[in-house]
Amino acid sequence: MPNKILCVAEKPSIARAVAGHLSGGQQSVVSFAPLDISIFVKNFDFHYNFPPPWGSCQVTMTSVIGHTVEWDFTKDYQKWNSCEPHHLFDAPTEKTVGDRKDIAENIKTEARCSRALFIWTDCDREGEYIGTEVRDIARTVNPNIEVKRARFSNIERAHILRAAQHPVELDERQAQAVAARIELDLRIGAAFTRWQTKLLQSIEGLEQKVISYGSCQFPTLGFVVDRYRRVKNFVPEQFWSIKVMHKRDDINVTFNWDRNRLFDRMMVIVLFEKCLQAKKARVTKVQKKPTKKWKPLPLTTVELQKLGSRFLHITSQEVMSIAEKLYTNGFISYPRTETDQFDPGMDLRALCEKQTQSPTWGPFAQNLLNGAFESPRNGRNNDKAHPPIHPVTYVTPNALANQNERRVYEFIARRFLACCSSDAVGEQSTVDIQYGPEGFHASGLRVIARNYLDVYVYDKWESSQPLPQFIEGEEFVPTEANITDGKTTPPGFLTEPELIALMDANGIGTDATMADHIAKIKDRGYVFTRVRAGGDQQASGMEEFAPSNLGSALVEGYDQIGFENSVSKPFLRKEMEEKMKKICEGQMERHDVVHSTIEQYREMFLRAKQQSRLLKDITSRYLTDDGV
Template sequence: MKLVVSEKNIAAKRIAEILAVGKPKSDKVGATAVYRFRRDGEDWVSIGLKGHILGVDFPLKLAYGDRGWESVWPDDRTAPASIPEALPVPPWESRSKPFLASGIDLKPWKVASLPYLVWAPVGKSPAEVEIVRSLKKLAKEADEVIIATDFDREGELIGSDAKGLVREVAKAVTVRRARFSAITKDEIERAFSELTEVDEDLAEAGGSRQDIDLVWGAVLTRFLTMAKYAGFGNVRSAGRVQTPTLALVVEREQERDRFEPETYWQVKARFAAGDGADEADAFGGGHATDRFKAEADAEAVMAAVEGHDTGTVTSVDRTQRRVPPPTPFNTTALQAAAAAEGMSPARTMRVAETLYMNGYISYPRVDNTVYPPSLDLTGILHTLADVPVYAGYVRGLLHAGALTPTRGKQETTDHPPIHPTGAGDPDKLKPEEWKLYNLVARRFMATLSGAATIEGTKVAIDVNGQPFVARGDVLVEPGFRAIYPYGLKKDETLPALAEADTVAFLGAELLEKQTEPPKRYSQGALIQE
């Protein structure tokens, strides 16, 4: 029997459906769902974990004896512990907690135990006891075990932990690794035909992060909590990501507190081509001095233009600028773009995970912003052509010649940037799933498109010696903007005007404003920091 170990139950089910000859049979081993199927004349079983099935923690206590310090774990096993010689050893002057006759108790939240907790070893124990039991039972029956967890640091660590548990009960069984970036038939079939080994170096990188989270979070959280209970401080929790993020928010808030607003004045005006009878020809402008620091200067402008109903165009300048297409999505860019569309980063990742598991997009937790040469860009476009709303644009891309995608600054080799892997159907996907899929699909097509061209027009108008300026932008060559409208400003069209033309002056308005402090971080802006 071949045993496939996935990170989650839904992945185990999807992989079984892809690999099976016929339909997989749902079953249970203990309380854990599994999927049994036949392939290549053999019995296969697919089991899903619940992420990390082994949890990390500190020992119950540190014991000191003839062999020095040892850690003592819940199952009564002991292991050497490297505690600095500078820290005191038993016998203690105090007999109260956390001090024990032979060592120190690490479970009570006591200030005296913190110096020892910092140096205490980190160990692992089952966090999902039933799944661990089921995995070991199946491993005893297996001829080969295939680790099919996500291919990133966390997934490799989960796979390595699963491999270790398998080895506890089946030391000689072959354990291989399937690596894939999308849960689609082609990708899964390729991954299972090119099995490799678990990358223990990558797993150790994930383990180091896990250990740092525990040491930083547990020790500092205990200290800060006890400081609060002691009557000072108002922070109770700390973490490797949480604390630096909090610092960014606090620094921005301090900037806002220190900010002193300054008052300024603006003169805004309305104009119209011709005699101004047609409101469709009206357009706005402002005095050439954008901000007046003295109200009297702004009032002088108002007095100068009062009673006048025409202005003269003194110059018309037109310039064009090219806006390059966006780079491929990595996780941070996806979260930022989705946040601009009203989806929180946390919600974005939950929906992205669902789309990934159901074969609509590639693996969503990536740093890479460069498509690898092996990615079949043309094949993905053919897939998107099955989505009616994209079909016409896809045909244009395919007929335009060789595809030249944009490249971001971050290039890694574990996963390609986030891209569509299946044809989404708005009638079958939930609204938020379609919203995110549509964003990913349109971004992918945008990265294969040309630049957009925007024509900017600046019109200078004189009203009784006072200079005013009107500006407009028009998208003259859509380029990638034809498929990727996100963040696109509405055209600000000015009527056709030439130097020396007379325009109707419809009046001016004096506005009093104040400078504003730096904005608070939005969720999208914060993750980009």
């Protein structure tokens, strides 16, 4: 067996970058009979000195393009009318290479004469599973090929060289968790999709429409519908409050009622009259105390999606697409991570130094190096695979393709520098008064040191008008006192950051898939979006979600069928995700997870089928009567 090692990355751009680092630029490039799907896949040949026992080796670096193997039912079950939909819960399945035969053949060709296979897929669950796909393809022609994986979270040269010198084993547990999820999504999605499509296709407007189902998409849709119902069914209530104002040193100080507001007008009038009868207010407490606005935690994928939508007004799907491109170009670390704490061994100052080149935030980075650097806060999450998202090099705006790429990169850079800075420091002043039987309070803020706020322009913390001097125990006659009134207002429709937060809290999808689930319910016509106007300045301009009539009908129908265990609720999918984690931790086996989860969804399927008339009637009502 020749001393050759085959290296396979998850995407062509990573293969090119890794080959460039390992070869020192001394590689030959070979294209292999490119078909449409593999036109960007190339083989890079070079020599590299691996650690023992391999030593100096001939290397071929190539890639796949994501998944190479497809998982589907056998041919007897692939046609929609081949069986009853509920049979798909148990129907035989098979793995095939499908449209990626040329990529698989390339792996086989190179693996035949290779001593070892190094997997360079992304270091997450999906990457581990794709790595096992590559391994299994290679072993069809070389059963004894040794398999290792390179662990890396960015494509800086030093990081890549370290990964090549310290290979590890593929994580079979993570791969098995993904395999379980793929099988469950196939069986559950196909069974419900075929059944509900056939059931509803007789309704006008749905004759040619596929009413698809996904165990993540439906709970995501359920969140949108739930908020829509709260808005639609909201009944405003009148409330009353008492406000006291006192002018001192030409400053109008507003004292807010400790009770905030009451919904009983006569009670407010009685309390207000007692305040007036007292004539004077007495200062019960004057306090000045230091306060801080904490700098942000290191950046995770979920936070990047939420804040990209909130601050940059870019959809979470586009944010992730841009972040992936920035990563493959070597500009940022791996953008799919749950970790919000930096490893103590990371040289964060060196990363700060690279940002000193920026004409915009470079002076702030330089100040950190001059002594203002402070270690980042530690969050509670560490996936043990990737560090928080951070810039690995400075990138000039001209090197980025468009304005949105520049804005996402700038946000990541500013967030990282803010993490390495100090909390903002201020002084909070509070004056409490007693006016008759009621308590009131006024407060003011003086920002003393902005610190991280100077670079993290997305956070706001401003000094208020200073409070004049009050002395504890003094009495004064308020300049003005009156009763105010108002009405409660409904919540707004869900914005994308709010929807992502709900998905994250309820275990719907992973940090890497949430944006895709949101995009799918939009593409399928279950929800539509519009731009929010007015209200909160930060929320204004963001997309907000409302369900279509079809989306509302599906959720209401399944809710009435399933009640608290409806497939539009997050509980079943959350339990499934928790089982996936247990596979990764070695507490459950893939077969047991698949079996137990299938039985849960089978029960819901049979219940839905027994009450199919209910779902059909509700859908028909929504679509023909423009909803209810």
